[in-house]
Amino acid sequence: MRKYWWKIAAVVFIIYAIIGGFLMPAPDNLGIIQKSIRNLHFHVPMWFTMIIMLFTSYIYGIMFLSKSEMKYDSLASSFVKAGMLFGLMGLATGSFWARFTWGTWWVEDAKLNGAAIGIMIYMAYYILRNSIEDDVKRGKFTAVYNLFAFPIFIVLIIVYPRMAETSLHPASGDTVGFSDLDLDNNLRKVFYIATLGWILLGTWIATLKYRVTELTRKDEEI
Amino acid sequence: MLLSIAASAQTPMDDFFYSSGKIYVVIAVLVIIFLGLAFYLFRLDRKITKLEKKNEA
Numbered sequence: 001m002r003k004y005w006w007k008i009a010a011v012v013f014i015i016y017a018i019i020g021g022f023l024m025p026a027p028d029n030l031g032i033i034q035k036s037i038r039n040l041h042f043h044v045p046m047w048f049t050m051i052i053m054l055f056t057s058y059i060y061g062i063m064f065l066s067k068s069e070m071k072y073d074s075l076a077s078s079f080v081k082a083g084m085l086f087g088l089m090g091l092a093t094g095s096f097w098a099r100f101t102w103g104t105w106w107v108e109d110a111k112l113n114g115a116a117i118g119i120m121i122y123m124a125y126y127i128l129r130n131s132i133e134d135d136v137k138r139g140k141f142t143a144v145y146n147l148f149a150f151p152i153f154i155v156l157i158i159v160y161p162r163m164a165e166t167s168l169h170p171a172s173g174d175t176v177g178f179s180d181l182d183l184d185n186n187l188r189k190v191f192y193i194a195t196l197g198w199i200l201l202g203t204w205i206a207t208l209k210y211r212v213t214e215l216t217r218k219d220e221e222i
Numbered sequence: 223m224l225l226s227i228a229a230s231a232q233t234p235m236d237d238f239f240y241s242s243g244k245i246y247v248v249i250a251v252l253v254i255i256f257l258g259l260a261f262y263l264f265r266l267d268r269k270i271t272k273l274e275k276k277n278e279a
Contacts, residue, residue: 008269011260018252022245204263207233218277 012083013197017041020190022154027181032101036198037096041190045198046090047115053083053206054122063140073139073211076146077151080125082206086198087119104170108165111172114156121156122151131179135217 021041028035064072094112095105104127128145132138144193167173182188239246 004264004267007264014251014256018256019249022249168234204267208263208266208270211274215270215273215277 003187004177006200010197010200010204013193017045017190017194017197021194024190025184025186027187030181036097036101036182037178039093040187041194043090043093043097044191045179045195046086046093048195049198050083050086050090051157051203053079053086053202054150054153056203056206057083057144061146064139064143065147068136068139070135070139070217071214073135073143075210076139076143076219077129078210078213079206080146080203083207084119084122085205086202087115087122091115091119098168107168109161109168109172111157111167111169112160114160114222117155119158121153123201125149170208 021038026035028037030037057076060076060079063069064076094115098107098112099105106184125142125145129138129142132141160164160168161167161172164173167175169175171177178187178191239250
């Protein structure tokens with residue numbers, strides 16, 4: 001019997017975040033943001049989940065290189081897929097939020113462009129995967145690609161935006177992060193649980209994808 | 223007609239969902255959608271588990 005408790009926890013945490021995101025007190029009068037500050041509980045966990053998914057994939061890539069077991073390759077690719085799902089949702093929600101705070105769907109900003117290029121790096125991961133027929137070769141090539149992709153990705157979405165001179169996006173360039181706005185810690189009460197919930201849900205989706213990949217692979221071997 | 227239905231709201235649940243500009247209705251809808259998605263994931267999980275068991279046998 002597989003253990004379901006953490007999957008139930010994922011659902012409970014996210015439901016808490018949906019209810020709390022609307023009803024808990026928040027700094028609702030911040031400049032152009034106003035009540036959309038509550039998007040913090042939904043937009044930001046997408047990115048955190050993506051980073052955790054891609055980091056997990058990075059670790060499984062290294063494990064595949066050292067142990068050469070196909071299951072690690074399946075795990076690595078499944079976690080990238082789940083990561084991309086969350087990354088695209090992060091881009092979509094961010095773009096929509098930008099339209100009604102900054103007035104446009106996209107701005108030439110270190111944080112936004114860095115994230116877009118970062119996503120493209122992992123799109124290329126899939127192009128690479130699909131272009132190699134042999135299982136073992138595909139595993140090794142993509143694991144090595146992953147080895148370089150993840151650090152560059154982190155630089156693009158976190159380090160480079162922070163080093164930028166100016167930015168509109170919070171916590172990059174000359175802007176402050178939400179922790180400086182959350183003076184009475186009301187946002188944290190929802191945000192941390194929301195993030196944990198979405199990371200668990202992402203892991204769940206990734207492991208489902210992994211299990212299907214493994215079943216397909218074993219089916220093809222027979 | 224709609225007004226008369228609203229006016230006849232009597233149960234505590236009615237009072238709750240009619241309050242605060244009906245924002246609780248929106249929250250309930252989101253919770254229902256998310257529960258539906260979660261239920262679907264659980265079903266999928268069960269089906270994959272069954273396939274795995276069948277594959278091992």
